Amino acid sequence: MKRGTTKRRMRGTKESMSDGGMTVMRCFLWSLLLCSLSSRAQGFIYTCGGTLKGRNGTIESPGFPYGYPNGANCTWVIVGEEGSRIQLMFLSFAIEEEYDFLSLYDGHPHPTNFRTRITGFQVPPPVTSTGNVFSLRLTSDFAVSAHGFKLNYEELHSTSCGNPGVPPKALLSGAGRFAVGDSVQYSCVPGYVLDGHATLTCITNAGNTAVWDFPAPICRGMDH
Incomplete structure (x- = not known):
């Protein structure tokens, strides 16, 4: 009777350990999967x-x-x-x-x-x-x-300066082909004043490339 009891206890302990081991293994594999998915999503x-x-x-x-x-x-x-x-x-x-x-x-x-x-x-x-x-x-x-x-x-x-652009709150006139010799004029909408050159002219620089003689101006609020 004693031997049978001992055998049953040992078997129960083994099954318990097996179930616990499977649970741990499942958790481990699930963690690896989540980590892999997270890494893929972020990378x-x-x-x-x-x-x-x-x-x-x-x-x-x-x-x-x-x-x-x-x-x-x-x-x-x-x-x-x-x-x-x-x-x-x-x-x-x-x-x-x-x-x-x-x-x-x-x-x-x-x-x-x-x-x-x-x-x-x-x-x-x-x-x-x-x-x-x-x-x-x-x-x-x-x-x-x-x-x-x-x-x-x-x-x-080489003979074109390209569009000089229109800064925020600015107005541009005189736009054409933006070729060498062409000029454009800037002004600002009411409530803003021009900071920079009002007139830009397309010229040829020392490298024989068409460029604007000045950068485009900006418009600042009168209260600044």
Whole structure:
């Protein structure tokens, strides 16, 4: 009787340990699965972009205007004719400030060609490359996003300065082909005063490239 009792107890103990071990194993595997899913969700990279050719066109961030994806890494390379330049005209811009960025490269997207990095919710002024290749790279983190951006790009020849842009609260007149010799005039809406040169003229610089003689002015509120 004693032996049978001992045997039953040992069997019960073994079964209990087996059940407990299976429970621990299930919990362990479930934890690994959750961790794996979490890592994938946080580490997913959304790629897009491409090489663009042609005299002009439009670029939008993926999902614009409803928001670009988290984990975005999108690169656009604009290639113009030999001897031309590329100008970017931003129509809309909203990128999570200090966490997501639009990086510009004066040439192909290589660190040596890095020009500037844009972030925030203000529409940037026009940007012009020095050569016939201009690259953009959108990078976002794995948290908050924003509406994104939309821009037009245009190929400029050596005799064109390109659109100088219209700053907030400013008015532009005299717009034409923006060629060498052309001038434009700026003014401000009521309640704002001009800070900078009211007239810009397209000239040829020492490198025989068409440029504006001054940067575009800005309009400041009269109470500032």
